[in-house]
Amino acid sequence: MVIPHLTENYGASRDPPEKQAPMCTVHSFPHNIDHCLTWARSEFEGLLEKTPTEVNAFLSNPGGYATAARTAGDAQARDQLERVIECLEREKCETFQDCVTWARLKFEDYFSNRVKQLTYTFPEDAMTSSGAPFWSAPKRFPRPLEFSTSDPSQLNFILAAAILRAETFGIPIPDWVKNPAKMAEAVDKVIVPDFQPKQGVKIVTDEKATSLSSASVDDAAVIEELIAKLEAISKTLQPGFQMKPIQFEKDDDTNYHMDVIAGFANMRARNYSIPEVDKLKAKFIAGRIIPAIATSTAMATGLVCLELYKVLGGGHKVEDYRNTFANLAIPLFSMAEPVPPKTIKHQDMAWTVWDRWTITGNITLRELLDWLKEKGLNAYSISCGTSLLYNSMFPRHKERLDKKVVDVAREVAKVEVPPYRRHLDVVVACEDDDDNDVDIPLVSIYFR
CATH class of the missing domain: 1.10.10.2660 (Ubiquitin-activating enzyme E1, SCCH domain)
Incomplete structure (x- = not known):
């Protein structure tokens, strides 16, 4: 079960990577x-x-x-x-x-x-x-x-x-x-x-x-x-x-x-x-087709529907939901309560992976760094999609600091910003003053 603000997100647990040839x-x-x-x-x-x-x-x-x-x-x-x-x-x-x-x-x-x-x-x-x-x-x-x-x-x-x-x-x-x-x-x-x-x-x-x-x-x-x-x-x-x-x-x-x-x-x-x-x-x-049998699909569908009643009913606590691991061949059925999201604390702030920070204004990369600095966070990397907008290790990236974030995203990440689009999401990697990495929420910049 993945419920916003109530449980861990999909990325919190991962399947082991598939074995790939060099x-x-x-x-x-x-x-x-x-x-x-x-x-x-x-x-x-x-x-x-x-x-x-x-x-x-x-x-x-x-x-x-x-x-x-x-x-x-x-x-x-x-x-x-x-x-x-x-x-x-x-x-x-x-x-x-x-x-x-x-x-x-x-x-x-x-x-x-x-x-x-x-x-x-x-x-x-x-x-x-x-x-x-x-x-x-x-x-x-x-x-x-x-x-x-x-x-x-x-x-x-x-x-x-x-x-x-x-x-x-x-x-x-x-x-x-x-x-x-x-x-x-x-x-x-x-x-x-x-x-x-x-x-x-x-x-x-x-x-x-x-x-x-x-x-x-x-x-x-x-x-x-x-x-x-x-x-x-x-x-x-x-x-x-x-x-x-x-x-x-x-x-x-x-x-x-x-x-x-x-x-x-x-x-x-x-x-x-x-x-x-x-x-x-x-x-x-x-096509990486994975074989499946109808009985497994039917069982998964039934378990989904049981949890869906709780979602539609609303007002349930995390302990009311169930994650299920089932193996029909053994047979083994194991149910457990979902894990709540990890809370990250920094100074007088606290957040989870579900939170989002918003900034209003068509700001530059430098202004974004200063905004985070006021929170006691030193940003060393800013990315949009799969492209790196800024990294403190690259001298050339310092030339981008006084450019608007949305303009750098257009140039470097080739992001298309249609007229109706009001905001841009960026992922920022930060450290505190003791050089410890701090995971911060997604940052949404409302430039319009």
């Missing part, structure tokens, strides 16, 4: 189909959702986007700019044939060139620093794929990827795409460049060995060049051009989402000699 395994050394599907889902979101969203963020507010990139001035901002430029220039699609070309070259990049680069960097007889074979279990030595239009699964992957790419650019899908012969003909028109191995490519082989290294080039200077290039590209686009990001939806069998993800995963599985799966099994794993 990213180096997922990216370069998969050894089961789950790794392949995790990678496939990540690539799907990057290519078809995140990059088009970034393109739209730039096109909606070029000045603000450029300012945010300059302010960040790091490798992540540079990578984002490079992805947007690549999408609008080198990989821009205007016809469905362009989308077929894009899909075919992605196939070559993912399932042939990257594997050739990996095996060039780490040959089959490579040894580790301790003298053991590098390609020892669980690592599997990969083999590049040779594309063939006579392979139905490869052709279907190109078809599905090209259709989704066309959707992001708003390109009509021609009728002939469902004809395998005509699709094969379109794919055969694509000119695929020969692979050239690169020297000095760094491939992460151990998650524990990763470290934050300073960039070899000045990120700020590169970002300026990229911004100038992006502004030039934007002038060549049609007025009002916007992309259509695609959010993964596993349950619609006609939208080609699972075709692309299953294709991505199975082609990668072939690279590493991992058994492939059909689309249904791929949906089960990639």
Whole structure:
């Protein structure tokens, strides 16, 4: 039971984290189909959702986007700019044939060139620093794929990827795409460049060995060049051009989402000699579907309804409610009173996680820090959504102190503030005068 101001909130207790494979395994050394599907889902979101969203963020507010990139001035901002430029220039699609070309070259990049680069960097007889074979279990030595239009699964992957790419650019899908012969003909028109191995490519082989290294080039200077290039590209686009990001939806069998993800995963599985799966099994794993039985659902529904009577009746104390843990297989039923929310005390104030502090006025970041200082709290970090508006550790962030909080949120967090919106919520991390962390409520700034 979670009742505002009466019990703990959802975040007070957490399930143990799901066991996940290290990213180096997922990216370069998969050894089961789950790794392949995790990678496939990540690539799907990057290519078809995140990059088009970034393109739209730039096109909606070029000045603000450029300012945010300059302010960040790091490798992540540079990578984002490079992805947007690549999408609008080198990989821009205007016809469905362009989308077929894009899909075919992605196939070559993912399932042939990257594997050739990996095996060039780490040959089959490579040894580790301790003298053991590098390609020892669980690592599997990969083999590049040779594309063939006579392979139905490869052709279907190109078809599905090209259709989704066309959707992001708003390109009509021609009728002939469902004809395998005509699709094969379109794919055969694509000119695929020969692979050239690169020297000095760094491939992460151990998650524990990763470290934050300073960039070899000045990120700020590169970002300026990229911004100038992006502004030039934007002038060549049609007025009002916007992309259509695609959010993964596993349950619609006609939208080609699972075709692309299953294709991505199975082609990668072939690279590493991992058994492939059909689309249904791929949906089960990639969609993170958890099996359930009707009796469990019925029991949970009944327990919810019993507690709902108390909620609707009103006026109940925390000890009147019940949390339930039930396991029908044993069978075990355990009921307990919910825990009241933790009360945090500071000086002459007290609050719980359910409380909220409000400030009226279109204040600056500095004024927010001063407002908290009067309460004996030293704020060192302010965030909005998933973006950091201010952190005392970053010298550049001090330049933001005299800007309005809502303006920084627009620039940095890309928060859209519609005319009817009167307030903005920020999360503030604070310390007391003895440098002890103090959890404070959400702060709502009423700027209108």
